[in-house]
Structure formats: structure tokens, C-alpha cells
Amino acid sequence: MRMTPRTKAGLAMAVAIVAAPFSTEAAQCGNTAAGFTNWVQQFKQEAAGQGVSPSVLDKAFSSVSYNLGTIRADRGQKSFKLSFDQFMQKRGGAAIISRGKAMKQSNAALFAGIERRYGVPAGPLIAIWGMETGFGSFLGSEHTMSAVATLAYDCRRTEYFTDQLYAALQLVAAGSLSPTAKGAAHGEIGQTQFLPRNVAKFGVDGDGNGRIDLVGSKADALYSTANFLRGHGWTAGAGYQPGQANFVAIQGWNAATVYQQSIAYMGAKIDGQ
Numbered sequence: 001m002r003m004t005p006r007t008k009a010g011l012a013m014a015v016a017i018v019a020a021p022f023s024t025e026a027a028q029c030g031n032t033a034a035g036f037t038n039w040v041q042q043f044k045q046e047a048a049g050q051g052v053s054p055s056v057l058d059k060a061f062s063s064v065s066y067n068l069g070t071i072r073a074d075r076g077q078k079s080f081k082l083s084f085d086q087f088m089q090k091r092g093g094a095a096i097i098s099r100g101k102a103m104k105q106s107n108a109a110l111f112a113g114i115e116r117r118y119g120v121p122a123g124p125l126i127a128i129w130g131m132e133t134g135f136g137s138f139l140g141s142e143h144t145m146s147a148v149a150t151l152a153y154d155c156r157r158t159e160y161f162t163d164q165l166y167a168a169l170q171l172v173a174a175g176s177l178s179p180t181a182k183g184a185a186h187g188e189i190g191q192t193q194f195l196p197r198n199v200a201k202f203g204v205d206g207d208g209n210g211r212i213d214l215v216g217s218k219a220d221a222l223y224s225t226a227n228f229l230r231g232h233g234w235t236a237g238a239g240y241q242p243g244q245a246n247f248v249a250i251q252g253w254n255a256a257t258v259y260q261q262s263i264a265y266m267g268a269k270i271d272g273q
Contacts, residue, residue, distance in 0.1 A: 029155040033066040039153045040064065043165075052169055060145055060172040060179050067150040069142055073185035074151065080256035084265075087258045093266055096130035100270040103135060110219055114206075118226035119236025123267030124250065125222050125229075128192055131263065136191040136218060140184035144168070144177070148187035148196060161187075167196035176212070190214025191221035194228075202228040228253065240264055 027042035028035065044057045082090060104111060104122045111122035129135055148168050151161035164187060171177035177196070183189045189199055194214055203212040206223030214221045226234075232252030233245075240246035241264050250260050 029153055029158045031155050033068070036066040036150070036153055040149065043152070047166070047169065053173065056169060056173045060169055061149070062179055063143060064146045064149050067142060067146040070147040070150045070185045071154065074154070074156065080258055082258060084258055084261055088262055091131060091262065093262060096127060097266050097269045099135065100126040100130050100266065104270055110222065114223055114226045117223070118230045118234070120226040120229050120234055121271055123269070123271030123273070124240055124263055125225055126270050127263045127266035128225055128253065129222065130266070132193040133191050136221070139191065139215060140188065141182055142185050144181045144183045144187050144189065145179055147183070147185060151186060164196050167200050170200055171196055191218055192225045194224065198228060202231055240267060
């Protein structure tokens with residue numbers, strides 16, 4: 001995902017255009033692939049009525065199809081029901097801590113800069129980075145636009161993912177998301193897995209090269225993650241363990257309690273606490 005100063009202006013314009021994505025004529029959701037093609041046509045009409053360019057819609061939906069992999073992933077998040085110890089073992093918590101300490105040392109200047117700007121220490125950022133993509137080693141293999149469109153169509157969380165789909169359209173309109181891009185099963189993008197709305201809202205050019213690239217730049221991904229945490233209540237110098245002030249920001253990152261606890265625990269170990 002790349003964004004130049006020119007595309008930043010395009011994104012701002014797209015955000016202004018898509019100001020009211022929901023209408024009384026919203027496309028009908030469904031729980032099987034059977035109605036998806038009709039839903040796409042209905043949604044495109046709805047989005048055009050909200051000011052989204054037909055050419056952007058045609059480009060964005062050019063490769064979209066109903067994504068069974070996304071549905072299976074959305075229905076099968078069983079690891080979040082595990083105990084803390086089981087979850088840590090399944091997700092490789094000990095390895096994330098061990099490698100995370102090395103990452104902190106080898107990227108000391110990067111993390112120092114992030115903490116100066118946002119007040120977020122290295123530990124929780126590295127824990128998220130390791131948990132989400134193995135420190136950028138696997139970003140996902142699902143077609144991003146199909147994943148988001150499938151979940152917008154699905155009746156389980158229609159409104160939430162319809163908003164994500166409008167955000168994805170903003171990114172496509174700005175030239176900062178390719179219609180053929182691939183990522184995680186729910187449409188997450190980059191090394192720390194941002195949903196499209198969060199890319200638009202919290203994306204940061206961390207390496208200072210004039211564009212935001214959450215896929216190819218670890219600096220952009222980690223600066224953006226810190227910006228997300230600050231935007232969800234992070235206060236410099238406060239603790240981030242359960243019951244402490246900054247744990248609420250970690251809760252904003254992921255709704256699963258066991259995930260939140262694991263990030264806090266791994267972060268503290270990486271930070272040497």
C-alpha cells in the first residue's frame with residue numbers, strides 16, 4: 001500500500017465524497033454465495049449514489065468474487081477461545097518474545113523515534129508485529145477487495161464491513177490500494193494488519209520517503225501502529241498491563257481478551273519488565 005503526496009490529496013477528496021455510506025436502500029445481505037453477484041451490483045449503485053466514481057467502482061470490483069476462505073476464517077476463530085497458556089503456545093509466544101528482543105536491539109533507533117513521537121514503547125509494538133505477521137514474513141494470501149466485499153455482503157457484521165469497504169474504495173480512488181492486492185482473510189493490510197478504515201485514519205509515513213507503505217516499510221507499519229494506539233487512548237509513561245491505563249489501547253487493537261493479554265505479556269517481556 002503506497003501513498004504519495006498526490007495520492008494523499010486524492011484520498012482526502014475521496015473521504016469527503018464518501019461521507020454518508022449507509023442509506024435506506026442498502027444492498028441486501030446474505031449468508032451464502034448465491035446472492036453475492038446481485039449484491040455487488042446493488043452495492044455499486046448505492047455507492048455511486050453516494051458519490052463514488054463509477055470508474056473507481058469498476059476498477060475496484062474488477063476481480064472481486066465471493067471469498068469462501070474469508071468466510072471460513074471469520075467463522076473459525078477458535079484460537080481466541082483458548083486459555084492464555086494454550087493461546088501463547090499455539091501462536092508461538094515464546095518465539096515472538098525471543099525474536100522480539102533481538103528486533104528491539106537491532107532496530108533501536110527506529111523504536112526510540114516512535115516512542116519520542118507517540119509515547120509507545122517497543123514491547124507492545126513488537127508483540128503485535130510478531131503476532132500478526134511473524135515480523136512481516138507472511139502478510140496473507142487472500143484477495144483484499146474480495147475479502148472486504150464478502151464480509152460487507154455477509155449478514156453477520158454487514159454495517160461494520162460496509163464501512164471498511166467504503167474505506168477500501170477511498171484507498172483505491174487515491175491510488176494507494178491496488179484492486180489486485182492480497183492480504184489477510186478479513187481484508188487486513190500490511191505488516192501489522194490494518195483494516196482499510198484504519199489505513200485511511202492512522203497510516204503514517206514513518207520512514208519519511210513521502211509515501212505510506214504498510215506492506216514494504218516496517219517503519220511505516222510500526223509508526224502507524226503506534227499512531228493507532230495513541231488514537232485509542234495511549235498515554236506516554238503509563239503502564240499497559242491489564243488494569244493499567246494503556247491496556248485500553250491494546251483492547252482497541254483486538255477485541256479478544258486472550259489476544260490482549262498476550263500482547264501485554266509479550267510486550268513486557270520484550271521491554272524487560
